[in-house]
Amino acid sequence: MMASRFTLRQLEYFVTVGERGSIAQASAQVNVSSPSISAAISQLEDEFGLPLFVRKHAHGLSLTQAGRQFLVQARKVLAEADSLNRLAGSIVGNVQGPLNIGCLLTFAQVLLPAIRREFQAKHVDVQVSQIECDQQTLIEKLRRAEIDVAVSYDLEVPPDLEFIPLRSLPLYAVVAADHPLAKAKSVTVKKLVDYPMVLLDLPISRAYFLNAFENAGVSPNIVERTRDMAVMRSLVANGFGFSVANIRPYSDLSPDGRELSFIPLEGELRPLRLGFIVPDGARSILSVDAFIDHASQTISAWNYPGQPLTDGS
Template sequence: MPLRYTLRQLEYFVAVGEAGSIAGASHQVNVSSPSISSGVSQLEEELGVKLFVRHHAQGLTPTLAGRKLLDHAQMVLRQAAALRDLAGDLSGSVRGPLSVGCLSTFAQVVLPGLRRSFMDQHSDVRISQVEADQSELFSLLRQAKIDLALTYDLDLPRDLQFIPILTLPPVVALGETHPLAHLSAVSIQELAPHPMILLDLPHSADYFLSFFVNANLKANIAERTRDMAVMRGLVANGFGYSIVNVRPLNDLAPDGKPLRFIPLTGDQRAMKMGLLMGAGTDRTQLHKAFITHTQNWIGEQTNRLFGI
């Protein structure tokens, strides 16, 4: 009698195996926990093996059979995705799932609107998003957990391909009472003595600090944070200045206090925002459409989103 498991059940099985819990898998595939649990139980019944050991309040651990089947399930899902992509290319249609990563520092500004505009034009596309730092995006792309990533040209490895879209020079964020807030532009030399709120993300922190190193200066780091909103709150409340490449859509911190954003003078390297993907990989009709749409949409939204 033929097996009657489904690709959806395999997807749930793989998600649980990767996340280590029903709740984690539910978040990963955006499906309710009961549906995940039911799908895995049905797959176990159909295959006639126990795939996971359930630990009370400690998640799930794959059994020996589960570990062996997990690799094969991932391979089946990749082959099914390739078949879907080939069908889409042959028909000339733009359809299917697309997983997009985005650098966490500007994901909230760019990604929701970009997703909405693309899906409004292509109703057969389902986009999921992941926000991560630069190192995490590299890892996700290499593991094929995301299809593309919207990020900066910052310490890019050679095995990934980058398509630049927009150049973003660094700007300085200041509270309205900061001693330098009255200036129309500010230099690294003027900033150096003042307390700095460093956006302390992998690769990004080294980029910002390189401005001081190149000028034979040392930044006066008073606070470190990985959260853009926290950084803006600290700056607005007088704890120091910060340096960013993407300014928020309004000049207010999360608590409503005002901020000023002024240009950083000197020969500082600007960031290029663009799309990052595996080098040399075949681009499906869906990928090509998303790349073109992203280039056009960011070009149209440059002034509104980035003030340039």
């Protein structure tokens, strides 16, 4: 029996369609035409003699039972191929190959694009992709080897993953410019509970924010919840309530142009540590190690996040 012939590119298209459930969405993700992706999947099905998808005209594609098993193995093959590319780069001392970066939603917009820009200009042979999500999803993706490194906080990092600390970020109260506390030099959580709260409601992060109140023996009056940092700032700036956060943006303006005030929180509050979460041994991969070094130097030079950019920093 002759060995089946297929390409890694075909497997990549198959995995993308399997994860997205749509050839059109897969086409947008990998920037390849839909007919090319359809042809690649048909070739795989013909080569292996397996129906991998059920075609549903109104609902896209769904994996068959064989397709689900095939997807698991295809991911492993692609991961091994990435490992071979990285091994070759390590042997010759080149930083090259794919690098998949995850970043916590709350600060991805103020950190990752600028870090990536300079990193990719320096290491042109590294193919970088990024994803922004909550802490729980970052951990899941690291465990499934869908991302190589995550830029995040030291929140409930499991023992099978390594946290590499970068800097501490204290808690701030965020209020509108006309809020009664806006001119305060600092504030306690006991004082904040006199006012309504807008909660940044992300898995794991929410527990950290609320724990600051629980430890003080008080409960905030949560009137609004959002998973989006920008929406939180706009709700606060428009008077819906205060919020708490560890990230202070460059500008003390909300996305709709209204002024905000960031007030340091008093008391024995655990600051979050910003850093990198990686699987065990990940720093032996040149691209991961180079990214961590570059990001560490860049953030230190910015004197950011956590306080506004100062002249000369």
